Amino acid sequence: MTTLTQLRTGQLQGTQRLDISCNLTEFPREIFDLADSLHTLNLSGNALAHLPDDLPRLHQLRVLFCSENQFTELPAVLGQCPQLQMVGFKSNRISHVPAAALPPQLRWLILTDNHIATLPDALVHCTQLQKLMLAGNRLTQLPGTLAACHRLELLRISANRLTALPPWLLNLPRLAWLAYGGNPFSEAFETAHQPSESSNPPTTVQWQHLTLQHLLGEGASGVIHQALWQPNPATPPAQVAVKLFKGAVTSDGWPLSERAACLRAGAHPGLIPTTGVLVGHPSGTAGLVMPCTPPRFTTLAGPPSLESCTRDVYAPHTRFSLATVMRIALSAASAAQHLHAQGLLHGDLYAHNLQCTAQGDCVLGDMGAASFLPMHDLATSQALQRLEARALGCLLEELLAHGEACVDDSDARSALRHLCVQCLHSDVAARPLFGQVVAQLQALKSRFLPGFKVLK
Ligand SMILES: Nc1ncnc2c1ncn2[C@@H]1O[C@H](COP(=O)(O)OP(=O)(O)O)[C@@H](O)[C@H]1O
Ligand SMILES: [Mg+2]
Known part of the structure; x- marks a missing residue:
């Protein structure tokens, strides 16, 4: 400064x-x-x-x-x-x-x-x-x-007073990352999905049962620390990650919307689950508690820079093998497919929200921009899922751009490139739904990489 x-x-x-x-x-x-x-x-x-x-x-x-x-x-x-x-x-x-x-x-x-x-x-x-x-x-x-x-390409309209989702949004040729939770029109979708908290209260984590340790990471909306959680003095503490929100409104919307989406998301091997909701912070800060991803997992890329604007920034000399590209793409697509089936749009499907190992084991986190899908309105709901297909297309494009050149796998690469082009299609209706993307990636994987375990 x-x-x-x-x-x-x-x-x-x-x-x-x-x-x-x-x-x-x-x-x-x-x-x-x-x-x-x-x-x-x-x-x-x-x-x-x-x-x-x-x-x-x-x-x-x-x-x-x-x-x-x-x-x-x-x-x-x-x-x-x-x-x-x-x-x-x-x-x-x-x-x-x-x-x-x-x-x-x-x-x-x-x-x-x-x-x-x-x-x-x-x-x-x-x-x-x-x-x-x-x-x-x-x-x-x-x-x-x-x-x-x-x-x-990226639009945040969460936490406003919008009475309808403008239909033209769903035809924007490059829109890939959208958050609209916390508006009057989306409240109807949110309450339709949510089990009432009185009948099904979320697990709460008392601040006094946590011992904060080192910083794990930080995004636009939260600061994430490793912590020990010991709700019961008779049992040893568990290692967790605690996300403390930076403010009442973050760039993605309200912390309450993120909490609702996390509770809705449920379990999937490609998603960072939620252990519980933080209560009792001395300054009233809102927070979420999750399992800590093991140290061999690192964030796949940094967030966009002022220059790159909407595209993530990869470490210099990053190179992925074809197997890694396929495994990351399949894991991210399966996690998003699971969210869509739960009635959620991730809204921030980006490499900087994926934590991966060098082999391509991978988990998707950060539900901050997630929005509830209008599941009663199939056409709108599917158009929103196709909007997110473009985000997957961008990810696939980046993974392929950092792919190791290898003459043997040119067929597999051109098949992945074809899928990428479909996901990026400027005509939203021409993009595949995630079920189709996952099926295609699984078929490619069993054809070109037999022997790898498929995430279900
Ligand atoms: N469960 C976790 N275990 C380990 N590190 C995590 C965990 N969750 C988040 N992080 C770290 O914190 C960073 C920011 O988390 P994220 O949820 O994306 O916050 P934001 O909403 O502010 O973008 C991640 O990129 C990662 O480095
Ligand atoms: Mg993030």
């Missing part, structure tokens, strides 16, 4: 990225001295309510974060910044999003946790938009013009 003194004494000449968080109430004018180099500006965690009218003088600016500030409207001046691609104003008090505030090159817009009731039709001009984060607002509807944002 840079200090204001460094900025004011001219020590930051040539800087490309600047982070300043020190209760600023005014935009420091010295930032303009960096105009020729600055492309990423993070002013999150201040007390700003305005940006200067001459902000476009930062002519290289591509990324601007102003989360946790005091903005009540998205500054119109953003629309004048020709290079600006990523705009993050999470956790402000924004109720007004002027059409003029949308930069022409916008790819990634974060407005999570604000007071927004309507969005401008002008979103139609954001033809480059790939990622739109709107969880935790007051939206009663989405502008129909979003239907023309054909590049949109």
Whole structure:
């Protein structure tokens, strides 16, 4: 983190990225001295309510974060910044999003946790938009013009006041990751599925029975620690993983929605199960308790970067054998198929939510973006499952891109590539359902890798 003194004494000449968080109430004018180099500006965690009218003088600016500030409207001046691609104003008090505030090159817009009731039709001009984060607002509807944002891949509309799932969402050619839980329209699906908690209460884990150990990982919505759980002093403690939610609204929606989805998901060998729901945290923090995945399991990839936007980032030199590709793909597809059968859409089917061994044993976690499917409406429910097929297509594409070249398995590779193309089809109706994907992967595995155990 840079200090204001460094900025004011001219020590930051040539800087490309600047982070300043020190209760600023005014935009420091010295930032303009960096105009020729600055492309990423993070002013999150201040007390700003305005940006200067001459902000476009930062002519290289591509990324601007102003989360946790005091903005009540998205500054119109953003629309004048020709290079600006990523705009993050999470956790402000924004109720007004002027059409003029949308930069022409916008790819990634974060407005999570604000007071927004309507969005401008002008979103139609954001033809480059790939990622739109709107969880935790007051939206009663989405502008129909979003239907023309054909590049949109990831959408979060959970924890809003939407009365219907817009039908055009289901035809967006690239939409692969969607979360809509915690809206009036989805409550009906949620209650239809949920056994009442009074008749079937979830297992609870008392905070006082946990001893927190080291950090296991962290995502956008939670911090995960290894812990010992000892509900009974007479029996030895069990090793568990505890997910503590970062806030009342996360970028994926409400912790309560994640808890409902975890309880609904049930058991499957390709899923991280839920041991219980945390109660009694001294600050009232919500949490979930799970078995700890053994250390030989590591996260398959890192989450998207500012550059990759919607695609995960793999460690340099990552190479998968064909057997590993097939095993990971089959495990992820079977886990998602199980969730769909339970009436759930995962919503965040990504390599960064898969923990895998070098051999391709693999479990899917993070139900944070999961939404309940409208199982009474088969057409909508299947369209949503086909939307998630695109996420699997992206995963398969990435696995194949990191595949070890080997002349012997070119037939198997082209079969996998064919499946990948089907899953990525821009016509949503032409994509397979997960039952078909799993059947195809199993057939490929028994043809090309006889002898491997099939996950059921
Ligand atoms: N049961 C678990 N055992 C071990 N590590 C875990 C477990 N659950 C999560 N983690 C670690 O924490 C990271 C973030 O977990 P995740 O549930 O995806 O959080 P978020 O919702 O914030 O994205 C994972 O990538 C993984 O490294
Ligand atoms: Mg995650």
